[in-house]
Amino acid sequence: MSFTGKNNLVPDLQVECLPIESFKPAHKNLRKNVRQQVKRLLPSVLEFGQVAPILVDENLKLIDGQMLLETLRELGASHINCCKISHLTDEQLRLLRIALNTIQTKAEWDPLELGAELIELDSMDFDLSITGLEIAELDSLMLLPGKLDQEDIPETPDDPISKPGDLWHLGEHRLFCGNALDEAAYTTVLGATTVQLIFTDPPYNLKIKNNVSGLGKVKHDDFAMGVGEMSDEEFRGFLSPALSLSADRSDKGSVFFVCMDWRQIHNLQRAAEQSGLHHINTCVWDKGNGGMGALYRSRHEFVAVFCTNPVPAINNIQLGKFGRSRTNVWQYPGANSKGSSANDALHLHATPKPVELVEDAILDVTKPKARVLDPFIGSGTTILAAERTNRIAHGIELESKFVDVAIIRWQEMTSKKAVHASTGLPFGEEVQS
Template structure:
């Protein structure tokens, strides 16, 4: 007959890890477990025997220590022989690994959670950003998207937004400002520092003939850098914009800056002046080719820079996720 289970709070100082625990928990996983406990609570008690020796939950115990907890919930069992405890320890870890995912449902769940305002990092699920990207990509239905007609603003009405206005959109802020203005950047960022920046500046080419043709979608010329600048003027324009962004970025922040093939030199020079390291050059492969006669570009070049000497956060992890 199975003995009744004891469930209660046990002082961490009284617990004894099993000396021959075969399961390894690296620092990354302990960090994940600790973050889960902080977000959701200690929902999975440890499993211990009559002498407070751990049978299951070594990773959770280490995470609890990292969080500074003094007590943890535990289930005490007293009906197993020593060999059975050791077998249970292996089974507790191994049996869960024998399960597989229903990838279509998993992808749907991750896609839904990615669209919610969760109030916490989706990585608390245990899936990292690179893994989620791969799962969603591999389970994409490949249904072609239907083109939508963008609503056209009524330009006869008086403009509401003025230069310097900051709009609050939920947790986000959007400023009608000048990326070359010290005042505008200071007003927008206040005391915050950016973890990442993405900028798509004008390329110093006229819109007409390069972006807008005879199609339905027409674009107005940029206020600046729409073909009127010399090479040196455009380089200075980019350097000033990137430098201001770097000043409002944390040490190790990553910046992505789009540019066309004609002005790669100016962007690289500006990035070298504004940032501390040129990390890479990415190619954004698009679905449709742009305007052109000899070669129609179906991509956009994205320079990747780092602000400061601190380490950057790597959420891509190409080798780890097989990409």
């Protein structure tokens, strides 16, 4: 194809470095929200500097590069690189200005290729906010694809490998066999780090044995504590230390998602208030099918949402602006629905949550690589959700058998091996004491 345009196809363009106050605004300001875009561009310019000149006419009137100019101005640059376009008429320059902006916005990303590139760069520990993509956009591109496979893992072990006091490394995640009411457990599992999110499913102070059974096909023993033996005051005294200790290790604006049955939600709210947390919402998990009940069969659980501040530090939902359209009614199939991830895990634990439910909560209010704490981690769903969302989980679990289950589930998902923090031995190669 031969060039038949009116102007030189490859004009001799020269880059000059001129004082920033030399440049004049464009004929009309055609762009909205320039300040917001400058904020997004700042990390990139700080990382790379100016790598392309702004375009101006012979009178130094801006043609293209307004956001870059404003960003460099905000960063205190005294001179910037520009390129004068002198071979076009005034009318052509006005058309060029629109064309340059329009054509850039019309090009679409290949989400699979872009996601793969982002995952590779993230593995090199680059700060992906430099790309200008919002957290919700990064998450949607980098989230592990596909539905969770049905889990095929062993039953809860009768003779657990894990023992009280064991700390396990599951890749970047940490899992401690200990008591969520013991301050030392938090020091062990977190070290000097703090967390940005707590997702946890504590005991509901309701009897498990002969009451939670998955349509009668699955039987569970009672948990070690919190199975109906406590008064309301005692149950609040059980919840408060775990919430307070978690809050002590949380950043300002960290969000707590705490699951609870309708019979105990009032005690949870009281305990959270006593722990200095702000109650910012209560979500309803709609399980789709009703469970056992008296007057009404229950098909929901509550997920109370608290925060260390009146407002969360991070909001990735923003009324669905970047694709996360969320309400406080969460619809995920429950443990009595075949095919759900909660149903897959029912034979492992009496009150499993769908991995997808926990994933979405994590994605709502954290950045990639954020640290998530679960002081009642049970069968390890929070670890699986953190693994799939590129976050780092820290879990505490009192019962050794559930520590083993959590490790096995993570190993099945990742094909990696958990390692004992003290001995360095892989899970399953520990010497039984």
